[in-house]
Amino acid sequence: MRIAFVGAGNLATNLALALQGKGHELTCIYSRTEESARQLAQQIGCPYSTSLTDINACEADIVIISIKDSALQEVASQLNTKALVVHTAGSMTIDTLPQERRGVLYPMQTFSKQKRVCFSEIPIFIEAAKAEDLLLLQELSQSISQRVVEMTSQQRQYLHVAAVFACNFANHCYRLSANILEQHGIPFDVMLPLIDETTAKVHQLSPHDAQTGPAVRWDENVMKRHLGLLCSEQQQTIYKLMSESIHNDQLRPQENQSHRL
Amino acid sequence: MRIAFVGAGNLATNLALALQGKGHELTCIYSRTEESARQLAQQIGCPYSTSLTDINACEADIVIISIKDSALQEVASQLNTKALVVHTAGSMTIDTLPQERRGVLYPMQTFSKQKRVCFSEIPIFIEAAKAEDLLLLQELSQSISQRVVEMTSQQRQYLHVAAVFACNFANHCYRLSANILEQHGIPFDVMLPLIDETTAKVHQLSPHDAQTGPAVRWDENVMKRHLGLLCSEQQQTIYKLMSESIHNDQLRPQENQSHRL
Numbered sequence: 191m192r193i194a195f196v197g198a199g200n201l202a203t204n205l206a207l208a209l210q211g212k213g214h215e216l217t218c219i220y221s222r223t224e225e226s227a228r229q230l231a232q233q234i235g236c237p238y239s240t241s242l243t244d245i246n247a248c249e250a251d252i253v254i255i256s257i258k259d260s261a262l263q264e265v266a267s268q269l270n271t272k273a274l275v276v277h278t279a280g281s282m283t284i285d286t287l288p289q290e291r292r293g294v295l296y297p298m299q300t301f302s303k304q305k306r307v308c309f310s311e312i313p314i315f316i317e318a319a320k321a322e323d324l325l326l327l328q329e330l331s332q333s334i335s336q337r338v339v340e341m342t343s344q345q346r347q348y349l350h351v352a353a354v355f356a357c358n359f360a361n362h363c364y365r366l367s368a369n370i371l372e373q374h375g376i377p378f379d380v381m382l383p384l385i386d387e388t389t390a391k392v393h394q395l396s397p398h399d400a401q402t403g404p405a406v407r408w409d410e411n412v413m414k415r416h417l418g419l420l421c422s423e424q425q426q427t428i429y430k431l432m433s434e435s436i437h438n439d440q441l442r443p444q445e446n447q448s449h450r451l
Numbered sequence: 452m453r454i455a456f457v458g459a460g461n462l463a464t465n466l467a468l469a470l471q472g473k474g475h476e477l478t479c480i481y482s483r484t485e486e487s488a489r490q491l492a493q494q495i496g497c498p499y500s501t502s503l504t505d506i507n508a509c510e511a512d513i514v515i516i517s518i519k520d521s522a523l524q525e526v527a528s529q530l531n532t533k534a535l536v537v538h539t540a541g542s543m544t545i546d547t548l549p550q551e552r553r554g555v556l557y558p559m560q561t562f563s564k565q566k567r568v569c570f571s572e573i574p575i576f577i578e579a580a581k582a583e584d585l586l587l588l589q590e591l592s593q594s595i596s597q598r599v600v601e602m603t604s605q606q607r608q609y610l611h612v613a614a615v616f617a618c619n620f621a622n623h624c625y626r627l628s629a630n631i632l633e634q635h636g637i638p639f640d641v642m643l644p645l646i647d648e649t650t651a652k653v654h655q656l657s658p659h660d661a662q663t664g665p666a667v668r669w670d671e672n673v674m675k676r677h678l679g680l681l682c683s684e685q686q687q688t689i690y691k692l693m694s695e696s697i698h699n700d701q702l703r704p705q706e707n708q709s710h711r712l
Contacts, residue, residue: 281673298645300663311644348635351677356628356642357649358664359693360621365658367617374609381617383572384559388618389650397626402561403619412542416612424696432620435685
């Protein structure tokens with residue numbers, strides 16, 4: 191397919207390269223910042239522009255908008271094209287786009303410039319206003335991922351907040367752990383086997399069943415000592431709140447069970 | 452070496468099997484609960500007992516106590532042996548043990564009955580009151596792990612609280628994520644590729660540099676919408692607190708930098 195990109199950030203870069211790798215034709219890359227547009231266009235070997243008029247003029251079957259959520263509505267309103275217009279934002283509804291032919295292609299992953307990701311394992315959640323456009327998005331998505339799921343905007347917003355917990359907040363737990371280690375001269379990489387195993391476990395057990403540590407056992411001596419070792423009030427507050435939440439969760443097996451049905 | 456075990460829980464089971472696998476002789480397994488002692492002893496093929504007198508009487512070079520922290524001091528006080536006595540508790544000091552020949556062997560990992568772990572990658576932190584016993588512990592630990600580190604009780608307590616953040620709290624983030632998905636009929640395994648990548652990233656980038664999401668960008672629209680989707684007050688409080696902590700952390704790159712030096 192012929193694809194134009196509005197945006198040249200982390201997600202756009204990873205997605206554009208993955209699509210090109212599967213033989214799709216990138217027809218134009220737009221970015222507000224010329225340097226970003228040029229960088230990605232050079233990697234792809236396609237034209238770039240800092241004017242949306244060029245996106246409207248270029249030949250494309252699909253225009254993928256991958257920019258920050260707050261700019262989405264305004265930028266989309268300037269697109270005047272017969273192509274299918276889709277955005278990649280997990281937390282924005284399909285109706286943020288004014289186009290009749292509108293859709294969403296949300297690859298649920300954490301993208302950083304410094305690390306390329308392999309798309310084939312990334313779940314892609316798609317939605318389209320028209321049935322034929324859904325088929326188009328399905329075909330495009332399946333060309334790069336083994337796991338393509340249709341999902342409404344309504345459901346996708348819960349997926350997005352769940353992803354914030356599983357990714358951003360889990361990573362912040364690593365960060366807080368690294369902070370403590372740094373303050374005491376212990377290298378962070380001693381923690382990696384534990385982090386790897388914690389992740390490996392939830393492939394086999396539910397996170398509820400996989401939980402260990404002083405909060406599950408409600409070992410008040412250990413928790414009290416831990417609180418005394420933490421040097422910032424924010425760390426202490428997080429320690430208390432997470433421990434209480436773990437403990438509450440363990441006390442409610444019946445309720446948790448029912449969620450699984 | 453000849454090794455006796457006091458305790459037959461998750462850690463004791465995993466450690467005893469690993470040691471036997473490397474040719475060490477298990478001479479006796481003690482547990483308060485006969486059923487636990489028998490189960491582990493049968494797997495190993497060694498005697499078991501519910502009386503500490505049998506541990507005192509058995510031939511052993513090292514007695515490993517692996518029981519809950521709160522019982523450690525009292526149980527250790529009943530041991531009367533010429534062997535080196537060590538415990539496996541990350542958060543307890545070496546001096547919890549009254550023996551002259553005392554030590555610590557702390558394998559930093561999350562152990563569940565339902566999942567066997569491979570010891571060779573697990574960092575083991577050791578400490579001993581006597582130099583010759585430290586060598587003994589080193590030899591024993593190196594027989595099952597590639598990563599054996601000497602560490603004082605003082606430092607180990609920081610390691611332990613850091614492990615609570617990196618393992619228990621990160622896993623609880625998975626649990627909260629699973630809760631949200633369950634409530635909306637989305638299977639948890641769609642989250643696994645994201646969880647795997649979040650973990651893979653901190654092998655290459657620091658957790659600070661790896662962070663993504665609405666809290667880093669301080670995207671108040673998205674965060675406000677997310678808060679509206681969460682159905683419990685505790686989830687909302689955790690969402691706010693973690694987001695603020697991520698944001699504060701991003702505002703302090705200089706301070707973080709200095710910790711790394």
